Amino acid sequence: MAGLAACSRVEDGGGEGGPSILERLREQGFVAVGLANEIPFGFIDDSGEPAGQSPAVAAAVFEELGVPEIQASPVAWDGLIPGLRSNRFDVIAAGMFITPERCEQVAFSEPTATSPEAFLVEEGNPNDITHFTTFAENPDLRLAVLNGSVEQTYAEYFGIPEDQLNLIPDQTTGYELLESGRVDAMSMLSVSHTYLLRERGGPFEVTEAFFPEIDGTEERGWGGLALRQEDTELLEEINRVIAEFKESGRLLELGQEWGFTEADLPDDTTTAELCEG
Template identity: 40%
Template sequence: MAPPARTIRTYNRRQGGISRRSLLAGVAAFGALGAAGCTRVAAEGTVEGGDLLDRLRERGEVKVGIANEPPFGYVDDDGEPTGEAPEVAKVLFGRLGVERITPVPVDFSALIPGLKAQQFDVVSAGMTINPPRCEQVLFADPDFLMLDAFIVAPGNPRNITTYDDIAEQGLTMATGQAYAQIGYAAAAGIPGSKVLILPDQVAGLDAVAQGRVDAFAGTNVTVTGVTEGSDRAEASEPFQPMVDGEPALGAGGFAFRLTERNLRDAFNEELHRIKDSGELLEIVRPFGFTEAEMTDLTAEELCR
């Protein structure tokens, strides 16, 4: 039975689709420390089934780690978790028999450490799936795929369209803590001394508007959302970041401890049901997502 309809606080962005690109091949293996329960710690590199889903059903609550980053996951004015990932979590965990979603806001860089330390049960923050992260957590299949974009000065006077433009002109850029864009910048040859790490995209817009950096890098939906209606900065055209000549795909999803494969698999089953029915798009559309951001990629492909 479907849950009752909910009022969702919307997050606006400019209209326009983003075409999907081919898969970036990588090398990864699952490994890293994970916690199986309250009384023991799994061996290094262990992937186990786990019984967390049963325990979540028993207590009727799941704690979700979010980074307070619109539109992916944040706490609204009423103290409720919302955004693309929490709204998906509400539907999927509801169908798994877990009624209540409790947000645990942390810095983006603390999401994986916090998950492994059992501060919360799942990362619900639109986290990009890539091989280094796959070594530490189990990802569900991605629920979106999108391109990157830059916050730039009005009129984009430096004509910044890719990371290569920043590297070739010797410009400065900013991005968020632990963002995948840090790696994209390094792959393009932008020295670390030219990359400023900021808390979020709002701080990024301020840094660009004040002339402290030439651009702020983020996902297209993040950048277009924060610059909508601003006369201080604008969004560049979306583009596909490249690493070693291959497309680096910005596909994001939910992350689970290595010891909770059963929960991840059950979550994945429900996720595929709402993908196939088209319900996923209807859930995330209020936050600026379109058909162009839907994907049939798998976590296995992205981690490989």
């Protein structure tokens, strides 16, 4: 994995008889990926390199496909899909959850990881924050969530008023809001909080992890790589390699550095099922 990408990606070729996107990526020697600086799913490390579980998977997959390098563009979470669709990059490598709404805009690979929800809170959890309903029941509490994230959807579903939500562009902003006391918790996946706390420290703790239940069904979200919907041949090749990695144990190896365990690996749930909802 290497380097921040330039602001624009290679011109689309294609058309009748034109080179495929994979052929063009092989020729240029790198694939441009978008990420949102969410530790440990996808972020830029202190040396300016793309890091995290999703970029690691992307780098390994594309290396297998003959593309030796990934170059990353960090953007706000709600800018990932627009950035992909406007050709700013070729792949989203941010651990983005596969949802029916997103499937209408982009094409997802088969799942590569999951993680339950949790909150990052003040040490000792003085406000006894355990669920999104805690905020709906206490109007004095404020919650930071990524703008456009599944956590924002959960917050709205469980009735948290808008004036109690602080919509943030990235994880670092949420941490700083919590540190300054401007919010009482930040909502993200449990593994994200755990890794961030390990890296940055602070008088905080991660609450007990859970999968929200909506309409009687446990919402166990699955993340994957995302591509433009027209890049069907590339998607097929990516899914082929992901299946091989899952079978060989490589998928687990790629995530272990970032705190992912066997419990976070994909089960038999397919992207088609997730897109249907």
